[in-house]
Amino acid sequence: MRQALGRTGWYGQMVQGLDADRAAQLDAGLARVRARFIASLSDRIDGFYELLGGLQDGGDWQDVTADLRANAHKLHGISGSVGFADIGKKAARLEARIDSLTGTPASADLVEIRGLLNQLLDTMEQSLDAA
């Protein structure tokens, strides 16, 4: 796994300044977290599709956007820390767009949110395929 992770980018930054033993220790820990994150992607994708359905069928937008925001927030927090910066950025965009809603969203708002969610889902699926 250590070799697979490489020594550059996010991983190189994570182990920077550590001696070999400590780096190996962190190596193992990061590999474990990354593997669990990848394993969780499929369920996260399913959860987002469910919420996308809620947005499309005119469900309770408040509940749906609150759940969507909570899921995007969590994804934003963890993705970049385990080497999936693109997912993190798209999740952050979705989160910020939902935060910008004031009052009942116009249909254009929901279209935009659906668009951002679709972009996020595309990136998650691509990452899952590549992992």
Add this chain to the structure above:
Amino acid sequence: MKILAVDDDELIRELLLATLEAHGYSDVVLAESGEDALRKIAMASTPFDVFMFDIQMPGMDGIELTHRVREMAIYRRSPVVMITAMNQKDYIDRAFLAGATDYVTKPFDTTEMITRIRLADRLQAEMQRTAIAAAAPARPEKQKSSFAHPIAIEEIKGYVSQGVLQNYVMIMKEQKQFAIGAFAIRVPELEHVHAGSTTEEFAYVITDVAEVISDVLVGSQAFVTYVGAGVFLCVGPKRSLPEVETMQDQLISMLNDPDLVYCEDVKTSFSAQIGAVAAPKLLERREDLRFLERAVENLKQCPAHEALGLGRAERAAGRFVSAHAA
């Protein structure tokens, strides 16, 4: 160093544990919520040295958790590092106002995170020294703290220690969300107060003056610290800092409010000098805090002393107002 790390995301908790342990912090306790954290704090056989709280969690969030921890005497001054994916100024300000001492953002930059933990470690050591000094029996007058030294002040809205203020400034500089500015306020009469009072009495007076400054700065989103020698340093968004003249008028009026009892035997006749605002320079590194020193240096441009009765224009020009009876 014993650390309590709280985050509702299991993967983040695992990541924190792996990172902290690899950097030599082996005594790490994890909690999944604010409520879980309070249980673990209550059950701890030895106190925690540093806290790391996620801001946004279901149930009790990190800001409320910080409030609750600050209510515990043993943790009143302990370092609290907030961790969150958010970087909006509003969240940062609320976290610092709740008593947070530092802030890291997700996704984690490990080098940065460990730097913040080491700073927290230093802050904890500094706070322990202050607490030990405060708990020590009254010292003979000749051993009184030097006038030049800062004094720990607690529980004033917007007041933070020097270390915390520096952390706040570094975060603001890093996030480049707005232009920050710093200015210093000197109350020259505090030197005489110091000379004629005990350490405890002087601390009361400094606390009251800090409270007045905090009241004057309300709404400006500024933070204040006492740097010693009668000087308070204020930092906030440049655009919302009050006008010097407005501050001077309010400061003088409030510092000399007859209802404000500083301490028996301490004359309540204070003036105030307000230095020009100093700002970070372009391309300055995040850790470069020299503009804070420049803010204090700017006090040297203030006239040494003027008596009450000068016209407003003259006072404004000198950036100095005295409330001494003519």
